[in-house]
Amino acid sequence: MKLPTLRDVGTEAKLLLIGIPVFIWTMVPIYHMFVFAISPKEDAFAGKLWPDHPTLHNFHIVFYQEHYFLRDFWIQFWNSTVIALAVGALTLFVATAAAFSISRLKVPGGRAVMNLALFTYFIPAAFLAVPMYRTMGNYGLLNNHWSLILAMVTIASPYAIWVLKQASDKLPVELDEAATMDGATTLQLFRLVYLPLMMPSLVAVGTYAILLAWNEYLYAFLLLSKDTDITLPVALGNFLAADDSPWELLMTTGFIYALPPAAIYYVFKRYMVGGLTAGAVKS
Amino acid sequence: MAITLSASDVPSPPLSARLTPPQVWGIVLLAPYLLVFLAFVVYPVCYGLWLARHPASYVALYNDPIFARAAVNTLIFLVIGINFKMLVALFLSGFFIQQRGWIKWLSVLFILPWAVPSIPTILSVRFMLNPEWGMVNQVIFKLTGDDGPNWLNDPTVALTMAIGVHIWKSLPFWTLILMTGRLAIPNDLFEAADVDGASWWQKFRFITWPSMQVLYVTCSLLSMIWTLGDFNSVYLLTGGGPADLTHVLSTLGIRYLRLDQLSLSMASIVCAMPFVLPLIYFMMKRLSR
Numbered sequence: 315m316k317l318p319t320l321r322d323v324g325t326e327a328k329l330l331l332i333g334i335p336v337f338i339w340t341m342v343p344i345y346h347m348f349v350f351a352i353s354p355k356e357d358a359f360a361g362k363l364w365p366d367h368p369t370l371h372n373f374h375i376v377f378y379q380e381h382y383f384l385r386d387f388w389i390q391f392w393n394s395t396v397i398a399l400a401v402g403a404l405t406l407f408v409a410t411a412a413a414f415s416i417s418r419l420k421v422p423g424g425r426a427v428m429n430l431a432l433f434t435y436f437i438p439a440a441f442l443a444v445p446m447y448r449t450m451g452n453y454g455l456l457n458n459h460w461s462l463i464l465a466m467v468t469i470a471s472p473y474a475i476w477v478l479k480q481a482s483d484k485l486p487v488e489l490d491e492a493a494t495m496d497g498a499t500t501l502q503l504f505r506l507v508y509l510p511l512m513m514p515s516l517v518a519v520g521t522y523a524i525l526l527a528w529n530e531y532l533y534a535f536l537l538l539s540k541d542t543d544i545t546l547p548v549a550l551g552n553f554l555a556a557d558d559s560p561w562e563l564l565m566t567t568g569f570i571y572a573l574p575p576a577a578i579y580y581v582f583k584r585y586m587v588g589g590l591t592a593g594a595v596k597s
Numbered sequence: 598m599a600i601t602l603s604a605s606d607v608p609s610p611p612l613s614a615r616l617t618p619p620q621v622w623g624i625v626l627l628a629p630y631l632l633v634f635l636a637f638v639v640y641p642v643c644y645g646l647w648l649a650r651h652p653a654s655y656v657a658l659y660n661d662p663i664f665a666r667a668a669v670n671t672l673i674f675l676v677i678g679i680n681f682k683m684l685v686a687l688f689l690s691g692f693f694i695q696q697r698g699w700i701k702w703l704s705v706l707f708i709l710p711w712a713v714p715s716i717p718t719i720l721s722v723r724f725m726l727n728p729e730w731g732m733v734n735q736v737i738f739k740l741t742g743d744d745g746p747n748w749l750n751d752p753t754v755a756l757t758m759a760i761g762v763h764i765w766k767s768l769p770f771w772t773l774i775l776m777t778g779r780l781a782i783p784n785d786l787f788e789a790a791d792v793d794g795a796s797w798w799q800k801f802r803f804i805t806w807p808s809m810q811v812l813y814v815t816c817s818l819l820s821m822i823w824t825l826g827d828f829n830s831v832y833l834l835t836g837g838g839p840a841d842l843t844h845v846l847s848t849l850g851i852r853y854l855r856l857d858q859l860s861l862s863m864a865s866i867v868c869a870m871p872f873v874l875p876l877i878y879f880m881m882k883r884l885s886r
Contacts, residue, residue, distance in 0.1 A: 332692050333703055340707050343765065346732055347721040359730045408633060411626035421623030427631065432884060434638050436877040438826020440847035441866045444854050445645030446637065452644075453636075468637040471630060476884070500622040529714040532828045532851070547716045551833070554720075561724050568717025579712035580705075 347572075350565030358562040372566040381563055383553055386541050394528055394545040394571075397459055401466040401527035402520045409471045409519060413478035414508055418490060419500070428479060435472035440532060442469075447536045461537040462545070466530060470523040477522075481515040482508070518585040525575050546571045649863035658864050663852075667844040667865075670756055674831075674845055675824055678760045682768055683817050689768070690775035691805075711769040719762055719833040723749070726758060752842035755835045759843060763830040767823070771816055778812040779805065815883055822876050825869065 318326075350358050351372055353365035374380075379387050412431075416424035446465055447456075455461035485508075493503050509516070531547040538544045544552075550571065553564040616624075658664045693704050710718065725732045726748035734745035749755045786804050795803075828847045831837065837844040837852055844852060846869045853862035 329692070329695060329697065329700070332689075333700065336689065336692075336707060337703060339765070340710060340769075343718045343721045343725065344709060344713070346725050347717055350721070350724070360735070363732070363736075408629045412630040415623040415626040419619045419623035419626070421620060421627055424623070424627065427627060427634075429881065430634060431630070432881050433877060434634070436822055436880050438822060438847065438873070440826040440828040441850070441869065441873070442638075442641060443828075444850050444859075444862050444866065445641035445648075447854070448648070448859070449637065449641040449644060464633070464637060468633055471633065475630065500619045504622075504626075529716075531716050531833070536851075536854075547714065550716050550720065554836075565717070565721060565724075568720060572713040572717050575714055576709065576712045579708075 347565045347569055350562050351569045353562055355560070355562050358565075372562055373570075375563060376566050376570065381560060383549075383556075383560065384563060384567065386549070387567065389542050390544055390546050390549045393459065393543065394547075397462055397466070397545060398524045398528040400459075400463045401470060402524035404463065404467045405470040405474050405523035406516060406520050408467060409474035409478055410509070410512070410516065412471070412475045413482055414504055416475070417479045417482040418485075418503075418508060428475065431472035431475050434468075435476065439469050443532050443536055446533065450537055456537060457539055457543055459538070459543070462530075462534055463527075465533050465537060466523070466527040469533075470526050474519040474523060477519055478512065478515055481512060485511055514585055517582060521578060521582045521585065525578060528575050645863045646867070648860055649867045651860055651864075654860040654864035655868070657861055658868065661861075663841045663844060664849065664865060664868075666842055667846055667849040668868075670843060671825070671845040671869075673756065674760055674763070674827075675821055678763055679817055679820050679824055681760075682764045683771060683813065683820065685764070686768055686771040686775050686816075687809075687813065689772045690779050691801075693772060693776055694779050708769045708773070710766050711773075715766050715829045716833060718766070719829060722758070722762055722765075723834050749835055750839050752839060755839065756831075756843045759831045759834050762834055763824065763827055766830065767820070771820065774816055775809070775812065778809045782808050815880075818876055818879060822873065822880065825873060 349363070349365065352368045352370065353362070354367060354369055354371065357365035357367065376384055376387055379385050412427070415421045416428055446468075450456050450461040450465070453461075455464070489507060489511075490503060493507050498506070529547070530545075531551065534545045535548045535551055538548060541549075546567070550564060550568055553559045553561075693700060693707070724730070726734075728734055728745065728747040728750070731748075733748070737743065737745035746754065748758060782805065787800060790800050790804060826847050827845075828851070831843060831845050832848045832851070835843045837848050841852070846865060849865050850862045853859070853865060
């Protein structure tokens with residue numbers, strides 16, 4: 315074995331000098347949340363770096379809804395899940411149809427629609443929140459899950475269409491021509507040729523929409539208000555209403571809430587990195 | 598009396614006859630998005646503009662010190678937050694492309710702030726900064742014996758913390774993007790530079806930066822748009838407080854809404870448009886090529 319030279323050690327030390335602060339910076343808020351989740355109240359509020367008596371009791375309280383703030387935990391979890399899945403499915407439907415129409419069928423005006431969608435994508439969602447809230451009121455959809463689902467589909471689909479259009483522009487035109495020569499109708503072309511080839515991008519876009527909806531706080535708290543209607547992030551925000559909030563339970567619930575998106579992200583990472591980051595910024 | 602037949606009298610074939618079947622399908626498949634767009638973008642935007650039509654709203658905004666403060670805060674948030682974040686991301690993208698086992702693992706963890714929802718982590722930071730029970734002040738007390746500052750009670754510190762939370766959340770994403778930019782640079786350029794004995798600064802100055810500057814500027818502008826719309830970092834950390842001194846434009850609209858001042862809420866958003874629209878125009882030119 316070759317001994318490392320002084321120069322190698324120096325480079326490694328310099329890299330560690332960057333790596334260690336990066337590690338601490340990244341992990342501190344997450345570690346803090348985790349420590350709270352496994353701490354009894356006294357330990358948590360004593361600001362201990364590690365609890366004297368780590369316990370899973372907080373998870374027990376959350377899962378059995380044994381606290382005033384948590385009495386609707388499971389129904390809120392269910393709301394979050396249903397809304398996220400519905401947004402994922404609807405966004406996929408709307409965006410795939412639109413991308414196929416614009417990119418493969420070259421529908422007249424398709425380019426203009428693409429530009430309008432891109433324009434929507436770049437308006438910060440927080441700026442659209444107030445008019446969206448009033449609009450949902452006018453439509454009579456406030457406090458109805460459909461308001462949040464439709465709002466999130468509106469926000470998710472522009473980017474979804476754009477990513478799918480980029481991906482479908484890369485498919486060779488000859489494919490469509492060959493299928494049409496063999497007598498395929500447009501719908502068969504869509505179902506049997508287009509969808510299978512687009513699978514990786516569809517997974518990326520569906521995941522993107524689901525995560526966006528699961529993570530959304532602002533729209534959820536504007537559009538839904540009843541305790542049994544709200545999603546988990548709104549419920550987390552509601553903990554702040556009281557002065558003596560049970561922060562250890564808030565952090566436990568937050569930890570449970572953060573797990574599914576983190577897991578989904580890591581499972582679909584290869585799709586996300588290929589499909590989304592490359593598409594996010596084209597230099 | 599002469600009968601004149603102009604072209605318009607001849608019935609034109611119905612629309613459906615002029616379109617080929619794929620085009621009909623194209624319109625049918627585009628319809629769901631168009632409906633969503635009309636119902637949930639066009640209508641709300643027009644309605645919002647209509648609500649913001651009174652000049653009196655703008656006078657009221659002009660006279661509201663909280664609005665002026667929020668505008669200044671937004672500017673500080675953008676200028677400091679984005680430049681600092683992008684510079685660090687540029688630096689870290691160079692760090693993370695190093696071929697080391699432990700750096701690979703670190704990069705997996707480094708993505709966490711981006712992968713987890715922002716609400717629980719921001720609230721976690723919020724409690725960490727609690728002057729009495731927060732971990733930060735407890736550690737300060739143990740190390741120095743002094744009480745730490747009341748982090749979120751001072752507008753300057755609180756805004757800085759909100760910027761910090763924003764950077765914590767979005768730094769991984771931009772580092773990842775800039776990494777793809779760095780990895781696209783052909784390696785033989787660096788090898789040739791090594792042969793010529795170039796210093797790391799020369800390699801950065803004459804190879805890395807010229808190939809990345811377009812990407813860097815695009816990222817900064819896109820980040821600017823997204824940062825303008827960052828509601829969570831401020832709202833969940835400081836709630837706009839103390840005394841409404843840390844609002845930014847994205848939280849101010851919600852504040853007016855909660856006070857039932859709807860026209861002010863819309864007017865404050867309209868006031869941000871002169872800044873947002875040029876950015877959007879620029880980004881669209883970039884992306885729709």
